Amino acid sequence: MIKLTRLDGEPFVLNAELIRYVERRPDTFITLTSGDRIVVVESMDVVIERAVDYQQKKHFMPMPRVMAG
Template sequence: MIKLTRLGGEPFVLNAELIRYVEANPDTFITLTNGDRIVVQEKTDVVVDRVIEYHQRKNLLPPGFARPDTGEK
């Protein structure tokens, strides 16, 4: 999952496994495997970097790893 921001400023979390491709037109469009398109505030390179980090993390964390409690609700 990666954190992104809709054009209206709403943050959301996207399952990076569902991304088919990312393009700049000039806004950043993310096309999902089901054909849906999402427009986000982040630049294309930022989205790609977050997807790469996501894939690196999912292979490096041991089974049962839990995110530390940050106190956020």
């Protein structure tokens, strides 16, 4: 999940797994796998950086401990 900001200043959290592509025109448009589009305040580079950071952190999360019964 990545934290972003709508054009009206409202923050929200987006599941980065749903990002299909990101465009700059001049606002930043995020197209989701569903076809929905979201316009955000953050630059295209910031959105990409947060999405990549999310993916990297996801793979480094430790596995949950299994309790012996």
